[in-house]
Amino acid sequence: MADHESAPVGDADADADADADSDGPILVPVGESVSLRTTVAHAIDVASDGDRGGVHFVAPVPLHDIDDVDPSVREATQELLERVEAWAAEDDPEGALTVETAIIGADEYLFGPDDYAAVLAAYADEHGIDRLVIDPEYNPRGNASIIQSMEAELASLGFAVEEAPFARRVRRGRFLQRGGRAQFLTLFGVSFLFYQLLGGFAMTRFDLLTGAASAVIVSAMLYRVSLGDRLRVAALARRSARLVLFVPYLLYEIIVSNLLVSYAILHPKLPIEPRMTEVRTAVWGSMPITTLANSITLTPGTLSVLVDGRIFTVHTLVPTAREGLFDGSLERAVRFVFYGRAAAGIATPRERGDCRILGEEDETE
Amino acid sequence: MLVSVAIVVFLAGGVFFTFVSAVGVLRLPDVYTRAHTASQTDTLGAGLTLVAVALALGLETTTIKTFLLLIFIFITNPTAAHAIARAAYEEGIEPWEETDD
Incomplete structure (x- = not known):
């Protein structure tokens, strides 16, 4: 002390x-x-x-x-x-x-x-x-x-x-934040690899030179913008690993809801019950919120209309999609990606009482 | 042989969902409901078709590009759908409900 x-x-x-x-x-x-x-x-x-x-x-x-x-x-x-x-x-x-x-x-x-x-x-x-x-x-x-x-x-x-x-x-702090060297090098590395990937890793001198030139331009312009925060390699690696698990799950959700919506569209009676709903999601931070809003929209049957902080206004097409949204499985998956397994266990929006159908207050049960 | 069958199956799936989406845009009543079905074309419609393309190409640089294409579609499509829905909502367009018929 x-x-x-x-x-x-x-x-x-x-x-x-x-x-x-x-x-x-x-x-x-x-x-x-x-x-x-x-x-x-x-x-x-x-x-x-x-x-x-x-x-x-x-x-x-x-x-x-x-x-x-x-x-x-x-x-x-x-x-x-x-x-x-x-x-x-x-x-x-x-x-x-x-x-x-x-x-x-x-x-x-x-x-x-x-x-x-x-x-x-x-x-x-x-x-x-x-x-x-x-x-x-x-x-x-x-x-x-x-x-x-x-x-x-x-x-x-x-x-x-x-x-x-x-x-x-x-x-530690000064090194990264003042020079931004780590951000610059990371962005340079990623851009360079991406360039070579598009070129099929031909590794000709022309590809290497033009790749390095464009990577320098990209990272010089954007290293302060796209990597504004301090780099945390370990956290990023864990997150990416969990993202790999998230993608198949998202694809599964997309396929299921595609079939549901296709059924409703092709059914002669067009059995849809569109409702505007509001959900107070339990995710925070701009990346998680963007990911969740985009995942909701990607899944047919639910569409993010407005996002204000963590309050999402979501348009839902059929009751099944609405139930799925209120059960919060996507929300849980996004929490899993960004905050780990412990955070995934938070109660669903329905259990928290954080969801309602706009325009008919008494039917949230 | 097996690959050709898989290609045909994926292509058929892609065409099916794109077709459903087109039907949806015609049948559904308002801008919000139509935005739902538009995301069908981009997810499974384009998705299955691109998987078929990747299979047909085999292991090549272009195959990687096919997957990159898919990733870009998966990021840009919901952004566009959200922009349309949000614009409609802010313009004060009321969502259609069954009782409106």
Whole structure:
């Protein structure tokens, strides 16, 4: 513990001086991370040095974590906050600072960095806070890191934002994010291989040269766009492996529903019962939501009409397709691909009460 | 021989689903229901046909391209269908129901 504190002090002093004109408590968003302990120590440091009177530790928890997922998630968050409180008491033995903890965002759907910034800003405004200390390893969504965009957003809202120092991360983080070298090389590799694939791996000098040239152009233009997040090779590999299992399943669903819809279309009486429905899906993050919306549309009989956060407006053609949608098998498969087997087990939209047929409220049974 | 049979079966399947889809576009009542059937052509219609093409070509560079083609169709088709449905919905077009007859 002592070794954590020695480094940050110099930093904290410089920052405290820079913001000498502002006072009031400090806001620290917390979540499970390797550098949480250091961040708590640093926040207490800054608050004591700047005579700020208090620190607020808040855990932004999106609605779904607390609402539809099992209660252990809520307990885990509560435990985390208790742990943070205990640490804060350790670092501030005289109790000179008021330490508060809170869960925020529980009634909102936190979708991206902007949403996290918004709930933090709302909390800060409510409590007269103008300064935030961010845990450098804070990563609420588990996969792609959002803190850089979140910090930028908060800074643009007029808050003083500062990352707590954490020695281990600095080297690793800077390398990838500043140079973006890993992103560039990855994109270059993929484009180059794709080019050779189209050329049938002829491996002539012409193919190699033109391939390298186009790959350079593609990766130079797009490496910041298409690979904006930090690369996590292991997670990506696991996800791709699960995607390979997902594709045959999706094909199976497509074939079954194709037959169903074909039957309805060819039947002389045209037995269709089209209904607009609304489903609050239990997926989060832009890639999973895109995948789910596209899979729903790919399956004949269901068609994503509007997607607003995790609320999907889906048009369904026949009752069987509607039942399938409400049983959430595709949703479960998408969760399996992106979050692993544990997340696949979440209750179906029907069990959660997250689906309804628009225009006839009483028939959702 | 077996391969030729498989090719014919897949082609027939592709033609069947494309035909059903065409019938669907004519018979179904409104823009939303028609969008459902349009995805049939692209999934099983094009899918089965492309599998037949891949079988007919055998192991070749072009076969890989056939599969890439399929992947692109599977990504672009739902995007287009969604765009149409969403545009219709935002224009305030009411979905047809059986009682509207």
